[in-house]
Amino acid sequence: MIRYIKIVVFGICLIPLGILLSKFFGPHPFDMSGWGLGLGANPVEALEHGFGDWTLRFLLVTLSITPLRKLLQVPSLIKFRRMMGLFAFFYGCAHFTTYLWLDKFFNLHEILLDVAKRKYITVGFTGFVLLIPLALTSTAGWIRRLGGKRWLALHRLIYAAAIAGVIHYLWLVKADIRKPLEYGAVLAVLLGYRVVVWWMALAKRRPMPVASTEVVTGR
Amino acid sequence: MLIKNASDIRSSEITPQNVYLNRRKFLTGVAVAGAAAVAGRGIKELMLPSMRASAGQKIDGIQKSALSTTEKITPYNDVTHYNNYYEFSTEKEEPASLAKDFKTRPWTVKIDGAVKKKLEFGVDDVIKFATPEERIYRHRCVEGWSIVVPWVGYSLSELIKKAEPLGKAKFVEFITKYAPNEMPGQRREVLQWPYVEGLRMDEAMHPLALLCFGMYGEALPNQDGAPLRLVIPWKYGFKSAKAIVRIHFTDSQPMTSWNLANPPAFGFYSNVNPNVETYHSQAYERRLGEFRPRQTQMFNGYDQVAGLYSGMDLKKNY
Numbered sequence: 001m002i003r004y005i006k007i008v009v010f011g012i013c014l015i016p017l018g019i020l021l022s023k024f025f026g027p028h029p030f031d032m033s034g035w036g037l038g039l040g041a042n043p044v045e046a047l048e049h050g051f052g053d054w055t056l057r058f059l060l061v062t063l064s065i066t067p068l069r070k071l072l073q074v075p076s077l078i079k080f081r082r083m084m085g086l087f088a089f090f091y092g093c094a095h096f097t098t099y100l101w102l103d104k105f106f107n108l109h110e111i112l113l114d115v116a117k118r119k120y121i122t123v124g125f126t127g128f129v130l131l132i133p134l135a136l137t138s139t140a141g142w143i144r145r146l147g148g149k150r151w152l153a154l155h156r157l158i159y160a161a162a163i164a165g166v167i168h169y170l171w172l173v174k175a176d177i178r179k180p181l182e183y184g185a186v187l188a189v190l191l192g193y194r195v196v197v198w199w200m201a202l203a204k205r206r207p208m209p210v211a212s213t214e215v216v217t218g219r
Numbered sequence: 220m221l222i223k224n225a226s227d228i229r230s231s232e233i234t235p236q237n238v239y240l241n242r243r244k245f246l247t248g249v250a251v252a253g254a255a256a257v258a259g260r261g262i263k264e265l266m267l268p269s270m271r272a273s274a275g276q277k278i279d280g281i282q283k284s285a286l287s288t289t290e291k292i293t294p295y296n297d298v299t300h301y302n303n304y305y306e307f308s309t310e311k312e313e314p315a316s317l318a319k320d321f322k323t324r325p326w327t328v329k330i331d332g333a334v335k336k337k338l339e340f341g342v343d344d345v346i347k348f349a350t351p352e353e354r355i356y357r358h359r360c361v362e363g364w365s366i367v368v369p370w371v372g373y374s375l376s377e378l379i380k381k382a383e384p385l386g387k388a389k390f391v392e393f394i395t396k397y398a399p400n401e402m403p404g405q406r407r408e409v410l411q412w413p414y415v416e417g418l419r420m421d422e423a424m425h426p427l428a429l430l431c432f433g434m435y436g437e438a439l440p441n442q443d444g445a446p447l448r449l450v451i452p453w454k455y456g457f458k459s460a461k462a463i464v465r466i467h468f469t470d471s472q473p474m475t476s477w478n479l480a481n482p483p484a485f486g487f488y489s490n491v492n493p494n495v496e497t498y499h500s501q502a503y504e505r506r507l508g509e510f511r512p513r514q515t516q517m518f519n520g521y522d523q524v525a526g527l528y529s530g531m532d533l534k535k536n537y
């Protein structure tokens with residue numbers, strides 16, 4: 001059963017990609033006169049932004065799995081956490097590739113300047129780089145190799161990556177910070193939940209030192 | 220079906236309709252579902268009249284200008300459906316629909332401050348003060364995209380001369396419409412409202428500085444700054460104030476909206492300059508309709524303004 005649900009969810013997660021790419025190569029909404037016009041007057045920008053949006057959304061979805069399985073009491077949601085995280089990484093790769101290729105045309109000078117000097121790029125780049133080890137160690141084999149505790153510690157990097165993503169968005173807008181603040185508010189709730197859980201576990205542990213791996217690992 | 224390249228057509232022939240038909244034919248390298256697009260094209264053309272309904276009235280007696288570029292003109296629909304107009308929305312696709320009901324008549328333009336004659340005109344009189352010229356200019360946004368637009372208007376200096384500025388008038392301030400009930404973007408304090416822009420006197424008097432009331436041979440569409448706007452082609456787009464209601468002459472540098480919002484990123488001068496980064500690199504730009512970025516030119520290629528800034532350090536005064 002869960003296998004079929006996984007296949008369906010996998011398909012759903014590919015919908016944004018399908019929509020963005022079909023529009024990117026598809027005709028203009030007004031006159032159908034050629035390449036790339038389905039995303040409007042500036043298709044490269046729209047594609048870059050679209051992938052950026054979905055990177056951040058999938059990071060937030062990944063972070064909401066643990067709270068949701070507790071609150072809704074659907075423990076099996078954990079089976080989707082890795083997939084969501086990998087989709088965040090996938091859209092991040094698409095975002096970065098769009099930037100490297102269609103935005104900068106592999107102009108190394110401009111790219112290095114961006115990463116070094118434009119602080120919103122520096123932060124976005126940091127967020128993306130933090131996701132790489134998480135994607136690489138996402139397999140059961142790596143959990144075994146690292147050991148549960150170390151693996152968990154490593155994967156807390158996703159908090160930093162998500163924070164970096166929000167700051168990246170906040171710093172790149174010119175004046176209207178409403179949307180990055182909305183994402184930031186969701187992230188604050190998701191991280192706040194963890195702080196509360198951690199704090200409660202700490203309070204519980206003090207009188208009765210039972211290692212509450214249940215809470216810590218989210219398992 | 221006739222599809223000419225826009226570059227085959229002289230500016231004198233530009234009418235909204237053929238601009239519309241001369242769609243870009245770039246990037247043949249990218250595979251497109253050709254048959255589907257051709258089939259779709261017929262349907263889209265049937266829908267064409269209603270989509271053009273927001274376009275304005277044809278302007279008569281437009282003269283050509285030697286200041287025009289011969290570069291390929293950006294399609295009408297891209298220019299009208301992709302632009303920054305924060306009074307309506309911070310999304311570039313939205314002003315087209317949100318500005319539909321914006322009222323541009325009656326509309327008065329006040330000229331005051333350090334002038335001999337304080338004046339007040341209806342916008343339709345202002346439009347008639349000089350022969351309308353078509354000026355095909357490059358237009359570069361600070362966000363890194365650019366367009367080529369056949370604006371209609373006359374040199375701003377023509378209007379300024381009428382007010383006879385006094386010697387102490389060193390700057391001109393352009394104050395634009397404040398109408399939060401018609402301009403939904405003004406209901407939030409994204410920028411300081413009303414939007415204010417400014418130029419130094421000699422910049423404002425430069426023949427390239429255009430007082431604009433039309434484009435593509437027609438009156439300006441609401442989303443592009445109707446009924447009256449500036450076009451300052453050697454500066455980033457936000458310097459070209461839209462929906463102007465008051466022109467104020469002063470002896471001190473005006474506080475402009477973007478400069479107030481983020482002083483380090485948006486300087487008062489904001490000349491197009493590939494060597495100075497604002498909130499990001501300005502070395503390259505993407506011309507709408509083109510795939511590869513092109514190099515941005517100093518003063519957006521309008522070298523004739525360089526004299527205005529001789530002796531100034533443009534890295535400091537950006």
Ligand code: HEM
Binds near residue numbers: 051053103121164165
């Ligand atoms: C965790 C990783 C990242 C996340 C979550 C992320 C997210 C986003 C988001 C949400 C946007 C705004 C989209 C919109 O306006 O609708 C954006 C824009 C952008 N991102 Fe990222 N991003 C990440 C990494 C990167 C990296 C590694 C680069 C390049 C080195 C990059 C370059 C850009 C650029 C150039 C823009 C457009 C800025 C503009 O148009 O002014 N991002 N990103």
